[in-house]
Amino acid sequence: MSYRKNHSPVTITVTGAGGQIGYATLFRVAAGExxxxxxxxxxxxxxxxxGVKAAEGAAMELDDCAFDLLESVDVFDDPHQAFEGANIGMLIGSRPRTAGMERGDLLEANGAIFSTQGQAINAHAADDIKVVVVGNPANTNALICASHAPDIPAERFTALTRLDHHRALAQLALATGARVSDIEGLAIWGNHSATQYPDVFNATIAGRPAIEVLGENGKNASWIESTFIPKVAQRGAEIIDVRGGSSVASAAHGAISHIKSWVSGTNGQTTSMAVVSDGSYGVEKGLICSFPVVCENGHYEIKHSYDISEFSRKFIERSVNELKSERDAVASLGLLGNAR
Structure with missing residues (x-):
């Protein structure tokens, strides 16, 4: 899927559009970023x-910006209307975990949301629909959504780990004094959760193995395990503690970057996306798991050239096991639709 001016406009459905991440996303999308x-x-x-009033206020501001590329903006509280003709779905809204809410309660509440949205996408979206789920638990919400859209290829449903990818890039650059643009091959594996695994062992910095450059900066495998991995995985919690609120602008940037790469390509460079597993690296088929990918011509492909050490394997398996546990939990609640 590629787009050109003077063709039909691209229809983008944004859920949770009245929330902070939605608000931080809308204006950049309308500006063409x-x-x-x-x-x-x-x-x-x-x-x-x-939340409709907040979304209506955002729509008014979008009008007031007089964006040249923005053909229309409409607000809905009905998913079946909102996804009519959608080429891209940015599923940002989800039910947050609140005090006293058990894990099963959270999965059940979000299961109801994403089941309905999957049904609406299946019934009304355009044939070329691409979906990124941002609302947590993102991987499992994407799995639920896909399971309720049996007429749409499962690979069209993805979840956001680009924010984690960006966080890992930034921390690796800080640790080595490198530019972010010098880093290639870094990957996020598994779940968008505290079990995610940011992998530097296949990464390079200015063409050199990242492990070598880290060693020259006094950073060994112990530092990777005790400092780097938890720093990336817990960055969201750290921001909440410092800022007094969750990540907003960086999450919006991650979602925008995810779709931009998917549509426009990565020029041979590696990024991270949570996509439906094809069995690569021993990850059970059908799970929506983060992998290293490259994008070209509106498609993504999992990179199959990564060497997975025993060190990496234990972290990947831990995160994949969490994905299986979440999958089994929503299945037991009757939240998964047609089997893929």
Whole structure:
């Protein structure tokens, strides 16, 4: 899927559009940062009834910006209307975990949301729909959504680990004094959760193995395990502690970057996306798991050239086991639709 100006506008449905991440996303999309300066867009904003006023306010501001590329903006509280003709779905809204809520309660609440959205996407979205789920638990919410859209290829449903990828790039650059642009091959494996595994063992810095450069900076495998991995995995919690609120602008940037790479390609460079497993690296087929990928011509491909050490394997397996546990939990709640 590629887009050009003067073609039909690209229809983008954004859920949770009245929330902070949605708000931080909308204006950049309307300005052309996601699909480029030659692609007109139509925005369809989906909110729960209580959030419609906030989404309507955002729509008013979008009008006031007079974006050249923004053909229309509409607000809905009905998913079946919101996903009509959607080419891209950015599923940002989800039920957050609140005090006293058990893990099963959270999965059940989000299961209901993403089941309905999957059904709406299946019934009304365009044939070329691409979906990124941002709302947590993102991987499992994407799995639920895909299971309720049996007529759409499962690989069209992805979850966001690009934010984690960016966090890992930044921490590796800080640790080595390198530029982020000098780093290639870094990958996030597994779940978008505290079990995720940021892998530097296949990464290079200015063409040299990242492990060598880290060693020259006094950083060994012990530092990777005790400092780097938890720093990346717990970055969201750290930001909440410091900022007093969750990541907003960086999450929006991750979602925009995810779609931009998927649509426009990565020029042979590696990024991280949570995508449906094809069995690569021993990850059970059908799980939505983060892998190193490259994107080209509107498609992504899992890179199959990574060497997985015993060190890496234990972390990947831990995160994949968490994905299986979440999958089994939502299945036991009857939240998965047609088997893939």
């Amino acid at each position: 996601m699909l480029g300066p030659d692609t007109p867009v139509r925005l369809r904003l989906l909110e729960i009834p209580q």
